[in-house]
Amino acid sequence: MTEPDLNLLIALDVLLAEGSVAGAARRLGLSASAMSRTLSRLRTATGDPLLVRAGRNMVLTPYAEEIRERTQNTLFEARAVLRPSAVELDPATLERTFILRANDGFVEAFGPALIAAAAAAAPLVRLRFAPKPEKSSKPLREGLVDLEIGVLGDMGPEIRLQALFRDRFVGVARKGHPLALQPDVTLEHYVACGxxxxxxxxxxxxxxxxxxxxxxxxxxIAAVVPSFPAALAVAQASDLVALVPASFLINQPVVNGNGVVATLFAFELPVKTQGITVSQMWHPRSEVDPAHRWLRQLVLSVCRRQAPAS
Structure with missing residues (x-):
């Protein structure tokens, strides 16, 4: 019996993740015609069409959907077998781009310190922050990002996670807002505001x-905006009061008990709310990767050093 071409596993993994010939071709650096020929070989090898036309688009067949995660895991195991068993990582010579999926507030609060720490320890490493329009495990499962950072959602049982820090909500208003003139922000003061x-x-x-x-x-509630940085911008330029995680103010000069000159006034809420646990999440395929372990430790140490007291 003819042995299967195991190189096709890489193409199959990318094709199932992208769900299109054009997308797979871009990721693999192939021409569309070369990717089409690879798809034909995969169809012959699997005995399934894998991608079929649905209107103007292509969709995965039921069999392709069934084997998508198994293909990812198989490729991960194959790469793990071929990786040296005891690699000594030297961050000074590590040359790699890590993709971190996080919201704008996290990037603004922790991005500068993370970038500086990475540059100091591993000057050839690049950190790329990807946008996070929604909570989803898909980018991790498909290998599109190295880390997902945020509050845990429905990520699936296989996703690994580590708590980075505890956060809490605080109120924010512009400097000179009537609330800033009060010795304490009471419930009555708070609900009287927009x-x-x-x-x-x-x-x-x-x-x-x-x-x-x-x-x-x-x-x-006079306005709803799509992000905490947008809420801060609105509060700074109006009489409206914003509600944001305390960590979002790390790099924002605020008026506090020490009378720091700034454009924002932050205060503790007059009602109790539950705290927030911010975590870093990753796929099991990266668990034993020395470079990925180094990245996780870097993120953990920076966040715990920078995070506000909960």
């Missing part, structure tokens, strides 16, 4: 509103 909230999905109510409702109170 508010801007951040929500990717457009949801208006959140944990603060639930806590207020239990006290028979309600705040006036």
């Amino acid at each position: 508010h801007v909230v951040a929500s990717r999905s457009g949801r208006v109510a959140g944990p603060v509103d639930q806590a207020l409702a239990e006290l028979g109170l309600e705040r006036n």
